[in-house]
Amino acid sequence: MIKFHYTKIVSAQLGGVKNRNSKTTKFSIKQIHIPNLMADPRLKQIRIKTGVVNRIAKEKQSYEKETETEKNRLLKFKENGGDSHVLKKQEEVIQESAMMITDCQKRLTAAYADLKAILENEKDLSETEEFQNASKALELALPHF
Missing domain, CATH: 1.20.58.90 (Methane Monooxygenase Hydroxylase; Chain G, domain 1)
Known part of the structure; x- marks a missing residue:
């Protein structure tokens, strides 16, 4: 089973951590800022x-x-x-x-x-x-x- 935890995303960088004792992997989406080059x-x-x-x-x-x-x-x-x-x-x-x-x-x-x-x-x-x-x-x- 895969669980997702996320925050408000501007642009996402996905990082995963595997838990050794269970079959689940938790992913967190970190918020990073990339300037919007196509704003106009x-x-x-x-x-x-x-x-x-x-x-x-x-x-x-x-x-x-x-x-x-x-x-x-x-x-x-x-x-x-x-x-x-x-x-x-x-x-x-x-x-x-x-x-x-x-x-x-x-x-x-x-x-x-x-x-x-x-x-x-x-x-x-x-x-x-x-x-x-x-x-x-x-x-x-x-x-x-």
Whole structure:
């Protein structure tokens, strides 16, 4: 049986003591103070929006690479005289990937605009790491337009 004794937790450090005479182990949670580095909710929003822009840009690159790979594969099938059914299915795969690229482009455009608007409205946070990371993300996403 495990018993827990706890106090009000800011951030917990778990320490355990095993009692030799019984099968129970008592744990106490000690209160320690860790400064809250993300106290401003605006910083959290900037961090989230930055992650969205980065993720969608990476996803778009992945679909572009997949489309190129599948086009090369289709060309090889055509050169080798592949079955018409296989060729048709390969073309469907390429069309699916192309549709995902346009979908990613739409989502990236919206996420880019959201992040850019937040950064323009929150210029007082320009010295923070989150703001600088967001600016870098916008610069890296720019070639996708």
